[in-house]
Amino acid sequence: MKRWGLIFLVLMVALGAHAATQSTAQTIIATSLNSAPYSDAGTVASLPVSTNVNIIARQGGWYHVRLDSGQDGWLLMTSIRMNSTSSSSSGSSWGFGWLSSLFESGRSGATGVTATTGVRGLNTGDIAKAKPNPQAVNEITAWSATPQQARQFAQQLDIKPVQVAYLPQVKGAQP
Amino acid sequence: MNMRACLGIIQRPLALTLMLALTSCANVGGNGVDLNSLFSALKNVKQAVKPADQQEEEQIGFATAATLLGAAKPINDPAVQDYVNKVGLWVALQSDRPDLPWHFAVVDSNDIDAFAVPGGYVFITRGLLLHMRSEAELAGALGHEISHVVLKQQLKALQQAAQLNLLGAAAQFELQQHGQNTQLFNNVANATRNLYSKGLDKQDEFEADRMGVVLAARAGYDPYGLLAVLQTLETVDPKSNGMQLLLATHPAPAARVAILSAEMQAGHMDRYGRQVEGTRRYQQMIKTLVSTSTRR
Numbered sequence: 001m002k003r004w005g006l007i008f009l010v011l012m013v014a015l016g017a018h019a020a021t022q023s024t025a026q027t028i029i030a031t032s033l034n035s036a037p038y039s040d041a042g043t044v045a046s047l048p049v050s051t052n053v054n055i056i057a058r059q060g061g062w063y064h065v066r067l068d069s070g071q072d073g074w075l076l077m078t079s080i081r082m083n084s085t086s087s088s089s090s091g092s093s094w095g096f097g098w099l100s101s102l103f104e105s106g107r108s109g110a111t112g113v114t115a116t117t118g119v120r121g122l123n124t125g126d127i128a129k130a131k132p133n134p135q136a137v138n139e140i141t142a143w144s145a146t147p148q149q150a151r152q153f154a155q156q157l158d159i160k161p162v163q164v165a166y167l168p169q170v171k172g173a174q175p
Numbered sequence: 176m177n178m179r180a181c182l183g184i185i186q187r188p189l190a191l192t193l194m195l196a197l198t199s200c201a202n203v204g205g206n207g208v209d210l211n212s213l214f215s216a217l218k219n220v221k222q223a224v225k226p227a228d229q230q231e232e233e234q235i236g237f238a239t240a241a242t243l244l245g246a247a248k249p250i251n252d253p254a255v256q257d258y259v260n261k262v263g264l265w266v267a268l269q270s271d272r273p274d275l276p277w278h279f280a281v282v283d284s285n286d287i288d289a290f291a292v293p294g295g296y297v298f299i300t301r302g303l304l305l306h307m308r309s310e311a312e313l314a315g316a317l318g319h320e321i322s323h324v325v326l327k328q329q330l331k332a333l334q335q336a337a338q339l340n341l342l343g344a345a346a347q348f349e350l351q352q353h354g355q356n357t358q359l360f361n362n363v364a365n366a367t368r369n370l371y372s373k374g375l376d377k378q379d380e381f382e383a384d385r386m387g388v389v390l391a392a393r394a395g396y397d398p399y400g401l402l403a404v405l406q407t408l409e410t411v412d413p414k415s416n417g418m419q420l421l422l423a424t425h426p427a428p429a430a431r432v433a434i435l436s437a438e439m440q441a442g443h444m445d446r447y448g449r450q451v452e453g454t455r456r457y458q459q460m461i462k463t464l465v466s467t468s469t470r471r
Contacts, residue, residue: 037448039445058399058403059448059449060447060448060449061399061402061436061439061444061445062448077399077403077406077436078433078436081406081409081429082407082409082410083410084410084411084412096308098458098462099305099458099465121284121416122246122247122282122284122286122288122300122420123286123416123419123423124420124423124424125372126246126247126420127243127246127367127368127371127372127420128368128372129368130242130243130245130246130364130367131245132238132242132244132245132364133241133244133248134237134241136245136248136249137237137240137244137296140240140244140278140279140296141278143256143260143278143279144260144276144279145257145260145264147264147268147273149261149264150261150264150265150268151265151268153262154265154394154395157310157451157453157456158451159394159396161268161269161393161394161395162392162393162394162395162447162450163393164389164392164393164447165442166385166386167385167386167388167389167438167439167441167444168438168441168442169382169385169438170434170437
């Protein structure tokens, strides 16, 4: 477990050297940079709209970010927007370093997720002229899990069911 | 009161309950138990106890699933398929329809999308799996699709489109007589091609987001996974081929993020923000997809 973490860290550091793998975002509202991922944690800095941040990690509804000044802290997930990329790659979005590294080590000329999109297309036209394949429906049932298997699988990560109420619909929550 | 009508009101009977119910039904006439009627009723138990609408839903689901799998076939990676089925069923077990025959499949496309099919089928593209970081994100995306099934949104749209309410009775009769129904199948296939290339009502998508995060939280995952996926999709060029179908059939990711985050805040979902992320298991399980995705 520790070794995987170390390999992951080394990969992230190595990939971090590439400008293309920086995970950058911008604040979309004026917000406070907190010292911890809680709303009542202390404020490290007050950030105006359109402040550049680099994403380090996510914990629940919070991102751990670093400012260009080197200062770090926590921002509400929805107070920032990831910077778009010019391609269909998500390799520049935080947390995908492991994926990019697999591509780069495995195939020449294939870099990041970019290489995968559009290779086998599935667009509206493909759906509109789909020819039914009933045999495939029968085939996928071979992979189905039983409730017992699902429960054992959850237990492997020490996951337990939690009672959670359904959410209220928020009127007028349009962007 | 005939035997059939009596059975129709029994849902999910235990064997004993069934026998007692049959006995009491048969006794209605006051002549004791008629064994012939009882055996004949038992032969039909599977059909009789299943509400007609669920039987129809399963027939529609089969035809819909067949049509979608005709556009993108399942990938041949049993380990990944097994993994997605276990995560998916675990999330589905927390829903209001835990007893549906849930079947999950990863389909062979590098474009980004997922599909919910009546009767308990959920398909997700390899492309979407490669745009997620953790099991909590997968649970959120599958939770969204499971919610569509639970809410019967595609089912209602397909029924409306194919006017299946009118066809239903005749179609089922034909199915019972011949064991297959090409008329129903073809109607559903046509309705599927239309619905799944145009999409549901936007409000249905927001509702599935709202329920999906709750199912992920009930399953013990960090419920912000779906929000993270939607934020990732915001970074993908909307003009790229990989996003064409998703954007043609769903509200823009930014709109979904804005609405879902407001609802999660109103519901105090931050209480569950420290639940399981499952990053290591996810990345371990899906890394085999990377090598197959670059094959042309």
